[in-house]
Amino acid sequence: MNGSGVRGTVTMHDVAARAGVSIKTVSNVVNDYPHIRPATRAKVQAAIDELGYRMNLSARSLRQGRTGIIGLALPELSLPYFAELADSVIRAAEARGVVVLIEQTSADRQHELDVLTSDRRQLTDGLIFSPLELGPDDADALKVDYPLVVLGERIFGGDWDHVTMNNVDAARAATQHLIDQGRRRIAVIGAHAGETMGSAALRVLGYQAALAANGIPFDPDLVVEGGLWHRATGTDCTNRVLDSGVKVDAIFGLNDALALGALHALHAREVSVPDEIAVIGFDDIEDAAYATPTLSSISPGREEIATMAVDLLLARIAGEETPYRRVITDFEVVPRESTAA
Amino acid sequence: MNGSGVRGTVTMHDVAARAGVSIKTVSNVVNDYPHIRPATRAKVQAAIDELGYRMNLSARSLRQGRTGIIGLALPELSLPYFAELADSVIRAAEARGVVVLIEQTSADRQHELDVLTSDRRQLTDGLIFSPLELGPDDADALKVDYPLVVLGERIFGGDWDHVTMNNVDAARAATQHLIDQGRRRIAVIGAHAGETMGSAALRVLGYQAALAANGIPFDPDLVVEGGLWHRATGTDCTNRVLDSGVKVDAIFGLNDALALGALHALHAREVSVPDEIAVIGFDDIEDAAYATPTLSSISPGREEIATMAVDLLLARIAGEETPYRRVITDFEVVPRESTAA
DNA sequence: GGTAGGCTTTACATCGTTGCAAAGATGCGC
DNA sequence: GCGCATCTTTGCAACGATGTAAAGCCTACC
Structure with missing residues (x-):
């Protein structure tokens, strides 16, 4: 029954008594202080094992100022x-x-x-x-x-x-990838109006940069606002842009959840992916690799x-x-x- | 500059000094001890606010034995x-x-x-x-x-x-749902051989119970072993059972990840869901509602x-x-x- | 054999808070 | 106006560990 009934009852004091050393020596052993005679260390260690001693972390935190x-x-x-x-x-x-x-x-x-x-x-x-x-x-x-x-x-x-x-570069690369597949009417979903420094804004910047680099005109109608980057938002954005009647041959979801929501919407509308519309996401979450079809993405490390x-x-x-x-x-x-x- | 430079410098002692009361009274105020004169409470609270006092939780934990x-x-x-x-x-x-x-x-x-x-x-x-x-x-x-x-x-x-x-009942209900759609060759994926009390075993029991209740013979070839309940396992199990040549018209994934993996495999094999094979999962994770096609499941509360x-x-x-x-x-x-x- | 210097071990105060028990203040009833 | 009960406030010790600095012990070398 190694001496203790209630949880946490064994303290350094008990160990010290058992081993016949001072409490500070126990502390030294526990903290791997180098100058301890092997015999002492063994004695203390034995006492620790026999009593099932565990350090009280609150006490240590209090003393050290670290948790x-x-x-x-x-x-x-x-x-x-x-x-x-x-x-x-x-x-x-x-x-x-x-x-x-x-x-x-x-x-x-x-x-x-x-x-x-x-x-x-x-x-x-x-x-x-x-x-x-x-x-x-x-x-x-x-x-x-x-x-x-x-x-x-x-x-x-x-x-x-x-x-x-690098959100800008990564978004540029994602967009470039779509352009490389021959897409030119690329919708971007999940944008945040008015934002200038957030991930949304930076990724849209990258998107625009890629368009510019390829001589593709920027069409504001292809930038779809969306609040929280959940799947539901992606579905909603996709429906909105397609309902608006603008021509779209690719969708860039500012994160994977949005892109998965887009896939969901496209499936519901019986739009084939990637034949009619290609989709790319951002974050490379595990879902992306198991979506139907599997979702291209940006892996952020x-x-x-x-x-x-x-x-x-x-x-x-x-x-x-x-x-x-x-x-x-x-x-x-x-x-x-x-x-x- | 409220007196403190270094983090955590302000203690109850400081507050007590500032408010002109004992340290214990500060403690009482902080802990909502009821018998405190409103004026005293106000004084102490003011001192706390002025000094930006925050309780040291390590000290409290040490004293109370709770973290x-x-x-x-x-x-x-x-x-x-x-x-x-x-x-x-x-x-x-x-x-x-x-x-x-x-x-x-x-x-x-x-x-x-x-x-x-x-x-x-x-x-x-x-x-x-x-x-x-x-x-x-x-x-x-x-x-x-x-x-x-x-x-x-x-x-x-x-x-x-x-x-x-109730894993057994829930699995029975899932299986019954498939049977209600007219399925009779229901594969179950993610089983654990030799296990008797785990979720896998219990869910398989429920599956068997549903078959029995509907007079459908149990075919061991339809029970597919699989270790970790990841999507990859679901894909793998699905491929194995389909490659084995047994007839299958539905798949019961013991959790949603397995079922999503199954959808992935079926898509790759160009098997239509649910027409050729219906799929149901277990757990009702958010993914399920956004999968393609959306995945039926058991919501466990x-x-x-x-x-x-x-x-x-x-x-x-x-x-x-x-x-x-x-x-x-x-x-x-x-x-x-x-x-x- | 004596002593400097390094190796081990120790005592004590302390980290910031709260439980306890008692002291001090206040109010009420007669 | 007094005494008792109740309300407020307080001092002290303790929670369990570690830093400091000093004491004790050895070894090695002159």
């Missing part, structure tokens, strides 16, 4: 891209000995602001933050006094590290984003004082059936 | 069902003032065992555990000394609360599962001593195009 927990704030896990991102972040964190507390912002501006000042920030050593709604005007809110890594390009030039992909974000954050937490960095990850066009020749 | 964090152990977030479940659990937890630490087990038995005894259990007040690989033989490992809620029916009768759906699990766990954490409970949630057949008449 070993990092926060991850994202819109919601039901969006596959963010679920996959969270998966990668958790794995990267685990490999480095820290755990992840996830907070969902529901893509709500106030909720995103709240997350930055929430009580829970006391519980985490730092935050990886993927905002959707905050814009340049909110830069002040991001001036926080704890380590922060921001994902996505939305907000520039602040005192924090940044991990992002999710693993790399997650790993970089965790590494940057942990470096700040460890006290690194280097200038704030902006990391741009690689992307790749992943052609599949939905844009086949 | 306000609950653990959620699941196979992986990239599986949409679990991402959606995590979403629901986080929302339910947030509504009750606690936060969620997610651990991924990768559907690996050793990893599932590790999670139960990990150091991180010191950091959480209790655990919601969704095992995939543990079986009845591992019941001992689940005899832990902290509050535990197990999701899924895999392991029976231990000292822990249980939230599950995910919200309800999450809410019940959180409530049961919090009750245990609060010290409830009632007998361990087994909660069975409702399910619903959601018919869509893939099984349309």
Whole structure:
């Protein structure tokens, strides 16, 4: 029955008594302090094993001012891209000995602001933050006094590290891919009117750049507004643009959910993909490879984003004082059936 | 500049000094102790606001023996069902003032065992555990000394609360739905040989029960083994059963990912769904509604599962001593195009 | 044999908060 | 106006760990 009834009852004090050493020596053993006589270490270790001692992490946190927990704030896990991102972040964190507390912002501006000042920030050593709604005007809110890594390009030039992909170039590449298949009437769905720095705006910029580079005139009727980047929005945008009567031979979904929604709408309307309309998405979520037809997309290097974000954050937490960095990850066009020749 | 440069510098002590009261009174205000004179409360609150005080949660945890964090152990977030479940659990937890630490087990038995005894259990007040690989033989490992809620029916009768759906009945209903559409050669994909109590086994039981109830002979060739319930497995199982030459007019995927993989395989083989082969899944993930064709499924009451699990766990954490409970949630057949008449 | 210097171990204070129990203030009934 | 009950506020110890600095122990070398 190794001495303890109630959970967490065994403390360093008990171990020390059992091993016949001071409590500090137990602490030293547990923390791999190098100057310990092997015999002592063995004694202590034996006591630890016999008593089933586990360190009280709250006490350690109090003493050290660190919790070993990092926060991850994202819109919601039901969006596959963010679920996959969270998966990668958790794995990267685990490999480095820290755990992840996830907070969902529901893509709500106030909720995103709240997350930055929430009580829970006391519980985490730092935050990886993927905002959707905050814009340049909110830069002040991001001036926080704890380590922060921001994902996505939305907000520039602040005192924090940044991990992002090159949205403009990636969108240009996606568009170019469609053009290479002979498409010229390319609708883009999920645009956000009035936005200048968000992913939506940047991706539309890339789209326009590709058109320009190929001498294709830009037709504003092909840019379809859409709020949240859910499948339902993609379906809706697609129906709207097709109902409007403009000619369309390809659709660029600003993310995969939108593009999958588009496939859904096209299927319902019995429009063949890619023969009549080609479709490409963005993010390369797992769904894309299993959609019918399989969906071409842009792979943003999710693993790399997650790993970089965790590494940057942990470096700040460890006290690194280097200038704030902006990391741009690689992307790749992943052609599949939905844009086949 | 409200007095503090470094993060976390403001303590109750500072607030007390500023407000001219004792530190304990500050604590009382913060914790909504009822017997405080309004004037005192106001003074303290003002000091808190002026100094920007935030409670140190590590200290509170150390003192109270509670962290306000609950653990959620699941196979992986990239599986949409679990991402959606995590979403629901986080929302339910947030509504009750606690936060969620997610651990991924990768559907690996050793990893599932590790999670139960990990150091991180010191950091959480209790655990919601969704095992995939543990079986009845591992019941001992689940005899832990902290509050535990197990999701899924895999392991029976231990000292822990249980939230599950009725897998047998739900699978029977899914199969019956196919039979009602006139199908008689129903393949079931994703079975686990040798398993007796897992979701796979229970769902196959339900499948058999439905066949029996309708006087359809059971053909073992229609039960297709498959390990992890990923889309790729569904594709693979489907190809195997079709290549084997047995006649098939419907496929029951033991979860939606398998069924989506099946749709993918059928599309590639140019088999029309539902005309030649109808398909039904299980879990009703968001994908199902947007697949091509849209996928019929079983909705397991995910919200309800999450809410019940959180409530049961919090009750245990609060010290409830009632007998361990087994909660069975409702399910619903959601018919869509893939099984349309 | 003595001592400098490195290796081990230790005592003590401390991190910020809350439970306890008691002290001080207030109000009510007679 | 007094005494008792109730409301408010307080001081102190404790939660379990670690940093600091010093004490004890050895070894090696003169």
